[in-house]
Amino acid sequence: MIRLLPPYSFLLIALALSACARSEEIDSSAREVAFLSEDENLIIAFKRTGQVEFLAPIEEGTCYLLGTGSYDADRLIDHDGTIYGYEIEGAELYLDDPTHDLLTGVYRRVNLRSICQARQPDPGENSASVQPLPLSGIEGSGATKKRSAEFDVDEDTIAISVYLFGREVGTRARPTAFLAPDGGNLLVELPDISFCDAGYCALMLPRNEAIPVEPGRYRVEISGPEEYLEEIDARLATRKGAVFDRTRIPLRTVVASTTLTDDEIDQTIDGIVASFEASPYAIELTPTEVVRADAKYAEIVADFRSAAIEELFALGDAKALNLFLIDRAVGIPGLLGLAAGIPSSQGIRGPFNGVIVAVQTHRTGAGVLSTEVLADSSAHELGHALGLFHTTEEDGLLHDPIADTPECLPEHDINGDGSLTAKECEALDGFNMLFWTPVYEDGTFAKQDEISIEQADVLRHAIIGVE
Amino acid sequence: MRFLALFTLVFVSSACAESAPIAPEVSEEQILASLSARHFDPDRPSEALKSENARARLEALARLEPDAPVHLAERAAAALRHHGASESSRLLLLDLAEKDETPPGLREAALSSLGSAFADREKARLLALSERLSEHPSLGVAREARLLGVRVRVQGFIAPPGADESRERDEGRDEPRLRFRD
Known part of the structure; x- marks a missing residue:
């Protein structure tokens, strides 16, 4: 049931509810607990740090962080020190905005990730010049791990591009090495060989005349958190033959x-x-x-x-x-x-x-x-x-x-x-x-x-x- | 004692006068160059567009004269978010956002700036505007209208000017791009 509560009536109802049911406290060990407003335009996320975030879900997989405050057991506090009473009952958050009455309402619990985490589109269909590029298993320990791929380039090949796709490719998961047949890391020699943006990275040769494609074995290494490395889709595009007039x-x-x-x-x-x-x-x-x-x-x-x-x-x-x-x-x-x-x-x-x-x-x-x-x-x-x-x-x-x-x-x-x-x-x-x-x-x-x-x-x- | 007080007053006044920022002169060419980049991010404009001297020109561009380029008007309206203290900028943006004749792109930019820098004034009017446009046939207008409404509602939780918290939330998107590509 949708309820919009006038100031003060909220507290009375909250008190009544608390008498018959034990309210749920924010679990400090949880990564975050989030609630969505009735009009679905606002998310309130409680962070384990004691901070509360206000986010606007604007499209599938995109949320804007608009503001922050702090919280304790039953209050949110804004930058002016204004107090907003709240209580969590099951999957609902009851919020009271006694000063402005703009945030007063009932919010339902949601999975923040499912709303705010970027979607991963299908990278699309390959033509004959593009092949899947198999990646190794996850390597390394610690928070940042690594995956790699190797491929051979023959003497006929005049251009190559490695495409990486994934939700966090270009943000949390990035190529960190592109080893040429002579063992040199091309990303050190020329960082611009790589271009990344959200969801996509491309490693391209030739980017200039100084670093042409050489025959031999190339190796790409990608680093990032394991969960984002796992979902990477890597592909290799090649062009063979002559350069035309x-x-x-x-x-x-x-x-x-x-x-x-x-x-x-x-x-x-x-x-x-x-x-x-x-x-x-x-x-x-x-x-x-x-x-x-x-x-x-x-x-x-x-x-x-x-x-x-x-x-x-x-x-x-x-x-x-x-x-x-x-x-x-x-x-x-x-x-x-x-x-x-x-x-x-x-x-x-x-x-x-x-x-x-x-x-x-x-x-x-x-x-x-x-x-x-x-x-x-x-x-x-x-x-x-x-x-x-x-x-x-x-x-x-x-x-x-x-x-x-x-x-x-x-x-x-x-x-x-x-x-x-x-x-x-x-x-x-x-x-x-x-x-x-x-x-x-x-x-x-x-x-x-x-x-x-x-x-x-x-x-x-x-x-x-x-x- | 009276002399000491007077001296202190004069000293403090002169110090204040010296430390008060003096807005640098901004040329017409500089404003147009900054607005005309192939890549324009209204949240990271050049210093020129933030200068008080640029405000009047930005307001004029945002009014979109018949022979003026649309992209400059949209960018100028977007850049007015950096003049949050200006009442004339606020009223202009309100006018652009409220008028149905305003082209959708310009209206979207005006709503965006209103939400970014002016959501603390005339809240009832902004909320009414947000509600009226939240189902607008233009995706951009509807989106910014809804965002405006949310910004008004959470105004107390938005950090004061100088501590820009507005950013995309989804894990890691706030990292800088390696290269501009537009």
Whole structure:
């Protein structure tokens, strides 16, 4: 029964209840005990440390921690010292908010993990270039353990990527070693060989010309808590044969946007293809059919572990670059585009192989769309999906691992505002496709379609590249 | 004794005057550059956007003029959460959040900022707004509306400014990303 109690009546009822039933005390040995509000918008979690947490479950597998306080046997205490009476009776928490009456109510006990722990999407179907990569059993002792995998690379192989999927991959479980045939740890030599984000890691060779793929035995080691290592799904993508004079990369466009016209889609795709034509090595993006997705995916949460992304990305193609044009990304204000990874899981049709680009954020207040800027944003994200990092980040301190992309440094920050614009870096990488910001000056966008020779070399080694 | 008191008063006053923060000048270009990054995280903006000098420009951008880019308006509205002391920012965000004509993305950003920095004022109005929009057809608007309602309810448990506790809860997600990828 749902009860909303006015102030003070709660205490009377609680007292009456306590007379006939022994109330349950918070078990201090329990990891946490959590209760969900009647409207299911608020979780109150009692920690064994004596702290109480207030969380908002916003999507499946995601909760925001909004606030904390402390508790004792029958009171919660907030930052102002305000007291809230509580009592636990069976699976219910009765809370009294005598000051504001905003938290007063009955909360039902829930399993916090089942609500807040990230979901693990199916990583997807492999194409012929991708194989399962068997992992060893759990090794080591202590809280952090290890799993490993070994694989042989022959002389025909020109590119490899190891993909790791799992709920806590990229957060609590990460690759800690990538041993080359000569025994050297490539992650020490070049940390950027690895890219991780929540739920996904990719180890990619070549990331630059300095560290090519060598024939022989490679070994990957992943470290983390045992429970997260156990569920890791590892796969190996390889490309064999020659590097072509002209490399074609199929581009599949899935349109979930309800506002784009066919002409606008065509203009955008043409713009993307043209951007890559500037590559010093011939890189030809070859558009395949345009697929219209259900309108329910037009607005989507920008989390590649979400069920909606998993469903939408199932419309992608394992052997193509996948561009998903949506109207809006939820949760990241003003998002222009987002790649699932650097690189994305090329060769697999699944939720980490593709980029989302939001159409509505490319419009003006009057609704006018610039397909040119939409194409530029898409090309930038597709560059990430093919394994390229930003050439220069905002402060000029972080750069990509590629030798021939000019580095715009803090000393180029002419106005000393800590933020490098394309104009300030125009003699360097300001017009590179992978520069950190498209803004030139006074809000105008720069046309960023420069690709360096070494960037192009990475592109032509793409797992999904064909002749 | 009177001289000593006067001296102390003058000394303390001058010390206070010297230690009072002076807002650095922020250029138009700097605001636009910070807002225009391919990666923009409203909870970790550049110092420029937090400057009091940037507030008026952010408010102007958030009003979304017909020829202005939507993404800048959304980001400006999101950045106004760092001006929680400003009554004009609060009223603008309320206006954007309450008006049905506001584009969904901008409305989502306004609701998010209201919840992040202004949930301690006009609680009844915010709760009514939250309830009205919690089933909005826009996923983003509905989500931020529900979140706004929760923030109002747990206001006493939200750490005071300067001790930002707002983060994702699910084990380890608060670790930094290795690389930006958007």
